[in-house]
Amino acid sequence: MSEYIPDNWVVLKITYERETPLYKVLAGWSGGYLYGDSWRMNSGITEMKQDGDYYEFYGSSGSCYRCHKKGYRISMATGPTYSSLKEHFGEAVELMPKDTNWLEIEW
Numbered sequence: 001m002s003e004y005i006p007d008n009w010v011v012l013k014i015t016y017e018r019e020t021p022l023y024k025v026l027a028g029w030s031g032g033y034l035y036g037d038s039w040r041m042n043s044g045i046t047e048m049k050q051d052g053d054y055y056e057f058y059g060s061s062g063s064c065y066r067c068h069k070k071g072y073r074i075s076m077a078t079g080p081t082y083s084s085l086k087e088h089f090g091e092a093v094e095l096m097p098k099d100t101n102w103l104e105i106e107w
Helices: 079-092
Strands: 008-014 022-029 038-041 045-051 054-059 064-070 092-096
Touching: 008 079, 022 045, 022 064, 079 092
Parallel strands: none
Antiparallel strands: 008 022, 008 092, 022 038, 045 054, 054 064
C-alpha cells in the first residue's frame, strides 16, 4: 500500500455521468529550489479514518492519503488542476467545504 502525506489537500465531489457521487482527494506538495510543486489525485475514496490530527483517506487502488486537519486548502500546485476540472466538467466537480464532517459521508 502506498501512503502519501500531502502539505495541502481538498476533497472533490464528482457527479459527472454518475448516479452516486465519487469523492477524491486532490493533494499538493510544496517544492523547493531544486524541485517544483507537485500534486496527485487519488483513485476515489472508499474509506476514511481519523487518527489524532490527521484524516486517513483510503482509495480504491489501495493507497492512503494521510492529511493533516489544518492542511485543507487549494495551493499553487493544486489550483490549476482544480480550475481545469471545473472548466471541463462545470458543476459536476464540487469542492467540498472546509467544515465538512468527513465522518458522516458514505464513501
